Amino acid sequence: MSQAPATTGGGNRAIGKWxxxxxxxxxxILGLFLLGPLGGVWVVTGNLNSSLTLKTLPLTDPxxxxxxxxxxxxxxxxxxxxxxxxxxxxLLLGGRVFCGWVCPMNIVTDxxxxxxxxxxIKGGVxxxxxxxxxxxxxxxxxxxxxxxxAWELVNPVSMLHRxxxxxxxxxxxxxxxxxxxxxxxxxxxxxxxxxxxxxxxGLLGKASPVHVSAEKRAACxxxxxxxxxxxxxxxxxxxxxxxxxxxxxxxxxxxCSKCGRCIDxxxxxxxxxxxxxxxxxxDAADASPNN
Amino acid sequence: MTDKTLKxxxxxxxxxxxxxxxxxxxxxxxxxxxxxxxxxxxxxLPPGAIRPPGALPEADFLxxxxxxxxxxxxxxxxxxxxxxxxxxxxTGTPYFVARNLPCEMCEDIPCVKACPSGALDHSLxxxxxxQMGLAVLIDHETCLNFLGLRCDVCYRVCPLIDxxxxxxxxxxTRTDKHAVFIPTVHSDACTGxxxxxxxxxLETPAIKVLPRPLAKAEAGKHYRLGWEEKKKxxxxxxxxxxxxxxxxxxxDATPDAAPGGLPPAKQGNQL
Ligand code: SF4
Ligand code: SF4
Ligand code: SF4
Ligand code: SF4
Numbered sequence: 001m002s003q004a005p006a007t008t009g010g011g012n013r014a015i016g017k018w019x020x021x022x023x024x025x026x027x028x029i030l031g032l033f034l035l036g037p038l039g040g041v042w043v044v045t046g047n048l049n050s051s052l053t054l055k056t057l058p059l060t061d062p063x064x065x066x067x068x069x070x071x072x073x074x075x076x077x078x079x080x081x082x083x084x085x086x087x088x089x090x091l092l093l094g095g096r097v098f099c100g101w102v103c104p105m106n107i108v109t110d111x112x113x114x115x116x117x118x119x120x121i122k123g124g125v126x127x128x129x130x131x132x133x134x135x136x137x138x139x140x141x142x143x144x145x146x147x148x149x150a151w152e153l154v155n156p157v158s159m160l161h162r163x164x165x166x167x168x169x170x171x172x173x174x175x176x177x178x179x180x181x182x183x184x185x186x187x188x189x190x191x192x193x194x195x196x197x198x199x200x201x202g203l204l205g206k207a208s209p210v211h212v213s214a215e216k217r218a219a220c221x222x223x224x225x226x227x228x229x230x231x232x233x234x235x236x237x238x239x240x241x242x243x244x245x246x247x248x249x250x251x252x253x254x255x256c257s258k259c260g261r262c263i264d265x266x267x268x269x270x271x272x273x274x275x276x277x278x279x280x281x282x283d284a285a286d287a288s289p290n291n
Numbered sequence: 292m293t294d295k296t297l298k299x300x301x302x303x304x305x306x307x308x309x310x311x312x313x314x315x316x317x318x319x320x321x322x323x324x325x326x327x328x329x330x331x332x333x334x335x336l337p338p339g340a341i342r343p344p345g346a347l348p349e350a351d352f353l354x355x356x357x358x359x360x361x362x363x364x365x366x367x368x369x370x371x372x373x374x375x376x377x378x379x380x381x382t383g384t385p386y387f388v389a390r391n392l393p394c395e396m397c398e399d400i401p402c403v404k405a406c407p408s409g410a411l412d413h414s415l416x417x418x419x420x421x422q423m424g425l426a427v428l429i430d431h432e433t434c435l436n437f438l439g440l441r442c443d444v445c446y447r448v449c450p451l452i453d454x455x456x457x458x459x460x461x462x463x464t465r466t467d468k469h470a471v472f473i474p475t476v477h478s479d480a481c482t483g484x485x486x487x488x489x490x491x492x493l494e495t496p497a498i499k500v501l502p503r504p505l506a507k508a509e510a511g512k513h514y515r516l517g518w519e520e521k522k523k524x525x526x527x528x529x530x531x532x533x534x535x536x537x538x539x540x541x542x543d544a545t546p547d548a549a550p551g552g553l554p555p556a557k558q559g560n561q562l
Binding site for chain 2: 153168
């Protein structure tokens with residue numbers, strides 16, 4: 001899909017409102033964590049796996065709670081409370097908001113995708129998008145068999161975040177390898193096909209009422225810009241092209257990371273954020289016979 | 292979805308699907324196997340790395356610690372560090388190296404309190420009961436006290452002086468007129484804080500803190516120390532059990548000596 005002729009290739013309107021907001025969010029969160037070690041101001045301690053904000057608010061990544069349980073360890077109450085808060089947050093906002101707005105790896109893979117587009121690299125290794133779910137399952141099975149958080153030895157997501165805050169060691173090599181693979185190996189290989197963290201958060205995304213909506217889809221002129229920039233272009237097709245089939249305009253596929261890139265690049269302003277539970281075709285702004 | 296039942300096994304689409312699934316399964320299991328082996332390898336903590344106080348036994352610790360570094364942050368002396376890839380400690384887990392910075396044995400044990408997962412056991416409330424490792428005076432040839440000098444530094448710096456480490460006086464066989472004072476660590480009291488290792492005046496310390504499973508020997512479960520059993524019981528345990536005392540062989544022993552040996556009254560008078 002991304003190989004489709006893109007009129008702008010995602011390069012022309014590389015920076016948009018949502019892109020800026022997202023980077024501010026990602027870098028801001030990282031900045032809060034770095035404020036302590038670099039500036040001596042301790043707002044948040046720990047890292048994304050588990051943290052303590054202002055010495056009172058505990059947050060724990062639910063995936064780590066799951067890993068502890070799989071490894072046969074009963075976590076303390078603090079971890080349960082922290083994981084419950086995070087869980088509710090992502091159930092409300094949509095799981096993969098983590099990928100688009102929090103995860104530091106996203107900046108790496110977005111940059112790789114940008115470079116790949118600039119260098120006009122096409123094709124590469126074919127990886128099924130579902131593979132990430134298998135990686136997630138396999139990772140949990142391995143945790144159960146080994147009784148240790150084995151995945152943590154190689155997890156680039158926590159390695160990058162923890163590395164920036166606590167020291168990287170040779171972790172750069174793993175991050176670099178993923179960057180290079182995303183550029184030369186396969187389009188959006190890591191975040192879009194392999195990452196079990198993203199897969200896990202995707203599973204949390206079903207119930208969220210926050211969506212990007214192809215509200216003015218009738219105005220779409222098939223320039224394909226949104227498909228070119230979207231890290232998960234398969235999620236756009238049904239709502240954007242589904243008017244005839246009575247599909248609603250909400251992009252409600254759990255793989256959507258709500259990054260808002262489609263909103264940024266669309267020259268016809270087809271997309272906007274929308275809070276809604278039901279996805280009715282009638283909700284499209286131009287749900288009129290002229291389509 | 293196309294109807295799969297109508298497709299012969301050799302149809303290109305079917306073949307491709309099976310091939311893809313097979314490749315995926317192979318790739319995943321291979322990656323899993325590598326990771327499994329790697330994780331197995333990192334399960335043995337290198338001797339120089341000491342876990343924070345209250346850490347669960349290593350195998351449990353690796354299944355409990357979520358590599359968050361909250362313990363690292365709450366250590367007021369900044370002795371802890373999270374392992375990075377390339378080190379021989381599991382990536383992201385906290386440890387310290389005693390020779391660089393030993394544990395200061397904070398009374399309120401902030402590192403343990405900070406741990407959200409339970410990898411550091413909150414039931415440890417008295418830092419003197421911590422068992423981070425066990426100090427061992429490894430090099431008897433180079434330790435100054437063993438040579439007969441009075442260095443004593445490891446002994447002096449121990450927060451549990453005279454409990455965790457004592458000086459045991461022995462005869463100096465080299466000079467034949469002095470004493471040597473052997474620094475002796477007692478495993479029931481040593482917390483493994485590493486102050487002694489840090490303090491040792493030698494270029495490379497003669498005393499080192501090691502992970503307890505490495506440092507501590509274990510006698511056979513059935514071993515009994517006679518003198519301790521006697522103390523426990525308040526009396527000898529074998530006297531009244533009708534132990535058969537074989538006759539002492541004397542040059543002039545008569546072949547018709549009673550099998551029970553000489554009567555107790557006579558025993559002391561022999562020879
Ligand atoms: S007891 Fe104190 S010095 Fe030792 S690791 Fe914990 S916080 Fe650091
Ligand atoms: S606070 Fe606990 S879970 Fe976090 S790194 Fe330290 S030992 Fe591990
Ligand atoms: S490690 Fe050394 S200083 Fe610390 S308690 Fe043990 S003997 Fe004492
Ligand atoms: S400090 Fe070192 S050299 Fe001195 S007595 Fe202790 S172990 Fe021996």
